[in-house]
Amino acid sequence: MTALTAPFSHVSPGSLRSAWRVFWYGGRMSYGMLFNWARPSIYIPTLIGGPTFQLFFFAALGSYATNRSSAYFAIGNAVQVSAIAGVFGMTMAIANERWFGTLPAILATPANRAALFAGRFMPFVLNGLLVSLYAFALGVVFLGVRLAPGSLAVAGLALLVTVFSCTAIGALQGAISLRLRDGLFGANLVTMSILLFCGVNIPMAELPGWMQVVGNLLPFTHGLEAVRQAADGAGLGQVGGLIGIEALVGIAYALLAFALFVYLERSARRNATLDVR
Amino acid sequence: MSAGRSTRLIWFVTWFNVRMLLASEFFILLTFISPLIFATLGFFLFRSGGGTAGQTLLYVALGAGMMGVWSTTLFGCGGAIAWQRWEGTLELLVNAPSRYDFILVGQTFGAVVFGFYGIVATLAWGVLLFGMPIQATYPLLLPLSLLAAVVSLGSLGMLIATTFVLYRHANALGNLLEYPIWLITGLLVPVATLPIWIQPVSWLLAPTWGMEAIRGAAIGADPPILAIVMCFALAVAYYVAARIALVYVLAKARRDATLSLQ
Numbered sequence: 001m002t003a004l005t006a007p008f009s010h011v012s013p014g015s016l017r018s019a020w021r022v023f024w025y026g027g028r029m030s031y032g033m034l035f036n037w038a039r040p041s042i043y044i045p046t047l048i049g050g051p052t053f054q055l056f057f058f059a060a061l062g063s064y065a066t067n068r069s070s071a072y073f074a075i076g077n078a079v080q081v082s083a084i085a086g087v088f089g090m091t092m093a094i095a096n097e098r099w100f101g102t103l104p105a106i107l108a109t110p111a112n113r114a115a116l117f118a119g120r121f122m123p124f125v126l127n128g129l130l131v132s133l134y135a136f137a138l139g140v141v142f143l144g145v146r147l148a149p150g151s152l153a154v155a156g157l158a159l160l161v162t163v164f165s166c167t168a169i170g171a172l173q174g175a176i177s178l179r180l181r182d183g184l185f186g187a188n189l190v191t192m193s194i195l196l197f198c199g200v201n202i203p204m205a206e207l208p209g210w211m212q213v214v215g216n217l218l219p220f221t222h223g224l225e226a227v228r229q230a231a232d233g234a235g236l237g238q239v240g241g242l243i244g245i246e247a248l249v250g251i252a253y254a255l256l257a258f259a260l261f262v263y264l265e266r267s268a269r270r271n272a273t274l275d276v277r
Numbered sequence: 278m279s280a281g282r283s284t285r286l287i288w289f290v291t292w293f294n295v296r297m298l299l300a301s302e303f304f305i306l307l308t309f310i311s312p313l314i315f316a317t318l319g320f321f322l323f324r325s326g327g328g329t330a331g332q333t334l335l336y337v338a339l340g341a342g343m344m345g346v347w348s349t350t351l352f353g354c355g356g357a358i359a360w361q362r363w364e365g366t367l368e369l370l371v372n373a374p375s376r377y378d379f380i381l382v383g384q385t386f387g388a389v390v391f392g393f394y395g396i397v398a399t400l401a402w403g404v405l406l407f408g409m410p411i412q413a414t415y416p417l418l419l420p421l422s423l424l425a426a427v428v429s430l431g432s433l434g435m436l437i438a439t440t441f442v443l444y445r446h447a448n449a450l451g452n453l454l455e456y457p458i459w460l461i462t463g464l465l466v467p468v469a470t471l472p473i474w475i476q477p478v479s480w481l482l483a484p485t486w487g488m489e490a491i492r493g494a495a496i497g498a499d500p501p502i503l504a505i506v507m508c509f510a511l512a513v514a515y516y517v518a519a520r521i522a523l524v525y526v527l528a529k530a531r532r533d534a535t536l537s538l539q
Contacts, residue, residue, distance in 0.1 A: 037449075041444075041445060041446050041449065042446045042449040045446075045449040045450055045452055045453035046449050046452040046453065049452070049453040050452045050453055050455070050456065053453070053455075053456035053457040053460065054456050056456070056457075056460060057456040057457075057459055057460045060460055060466045060470070060471070061319075061322065061460075061465050061466050062322060064466045064467075064470055065319070065322040065323045065325070065326045065328065065465075066322055066323075066325045066326035067326055068325075068326075182301075182302040182303060184303065185302040185303060185306055188303075188306055188311075189306065189310065192310075192311060192314045193314070195314070195318065196314050196317060196318050201318060201322060202318065202321045202322060202325065203325075206321065206324075206325050207321065
């Protein structure tokens with residue numbers, strides 16, 4: 001068993017240095033200790049095996065049902081699989097504080113709440129990116145995905161922003177889960193909704209109006225479109241707007257999640273329900 | 278144990294498990310919500326490819342419903358023995374005078390029967406939202422097809438329950454095996470379109486024949502006799518394999534004194 005510990009030091013809890021330590025070490029610890037899947041026996045079947053078969057399933061179904069190229073579905077799902085890491089990971093990283101009984105101890109500390117919250121994003125964004133890049137590699141090798149060499153950096157930026165925004169909705173789900181009996185219900189629902197509403201398998205233009213509205217309010221939609229266009233050779237000038245909108249959607253979800261986290265903390269203190277499960 | 282008492286035990290455990298699953302948000306999602314999402318996705322995909330005929334919609338609704346049945350079987354049965362361990366009831370059940378394999382049969386059939394509600398949900402969804410016609414080419418064979426599918430999936434569930442317990446994280450295996458079985462058993466993509474080397478694997482899997490039997494009775498050109506026979510034949514094979522695995526697993530747990538360990 002390995003454990004990650006922060007170096008001991010005397011730092012004022014209100015200082016910027018302390019906030020940085022909470023952000024950096026707290027984020028890394030949250031991944032190792034609160035993310036149930038951070039062990040090979042779960043990680044490999046769930047975050048490597050699952051996405052592999054998801055990619056092949058939708059490539060086969062999509063190309064059979066629509067006669068569209070399997071690369072179209074491969075790109076959509078290669079981006080979407082980052083949600084498994086981002087949404088489920090962030091949900092666990094926040095909600096498990098309560099289930100593992102560490103929430104009261106965390107909330108009793110004077111740690112900077114914004115740093116505490118933001119630090120959790122970092123490992124899950126990296127993890128989502130890793131899963132997505134793996135899925136892209138599969139797509140390139142087996143499903144005919146081709147990325148324009150000149151736009152690789154733009155596609156990478158769009159992917160990074162998309163993974164961030166999906167992690168942000170995971171954070172919101174995590175905050176909501178502080179009050180729910182089964183937090184993974186919402187996480188499952190979010191990842192499935194992304195499959196349906198965000199243009200992963202069905203082009204947005206082919207969805208009914210109300211579904212397009214929902215899709216535009218969810219993460220992924222704009223980022224995925226930016227990745228698709230960049231894969232076809234579009235430059236930053238053409239997809240910068242889409243990436244910007246995706247970033248704004250992600251920031252909005254992150255702020256909403258933080259506000260809910262703070263509200264629930266206060267409410268739990270007031271009603272003495274910190275430990276109620 | 279008399280046949281009457283055994284049947285009563287299996288029936289009671291099946292019903293008890295259905296009621297327990299009804300209280301689980303995760304299984305509600307798996308059985309009722311997830312098939313509707315995949316059915317909607319399937320409807321739009323096939324519509325995008327020009328497939329708007331009533332039979333196409335029924336094909337998708339049945340396939341998406343069966344996807345839910347498989348998910349419920351996989352997660353409901355995969356963790357069956359592990360849950361009894363966590364709840365602390367495994368030791369009591371194994372040492373009770375009733376046969377443990379009958380209890381497991383009831384538990385796995387409960388999960389499968391619960392999963393079949395998903396097919397009803399997707400059919401209702403298709404009728405209400407997409408104007409899908411409800412029809413059956415062989416209405417008299419449909420109940421037999423459903424029974425064959427339930428029996429074969431239930432037996433497969435028992436095999437899953439007795440083998441997954443050897444892996445510490447059974448749910449992770451569930452996450453791994455959801456999509457590949459959806460794919461190779463032809464629930465939404467016909468088996469014939471898959472690479473030739475995969476097809477023999479799909480013939481060994483209950484969902485392939487269960488789906489074939491139900492679809493054959495609903496929209497098939499010929500009566501699905503072969504599929505129904507294959508369902509029952511596979512059910513027997515799965516049950517025998519599950520019994521052997523169960524004897525091995527329980528003997529190992531007793532020998533290693535891990536029956537109640539989590």
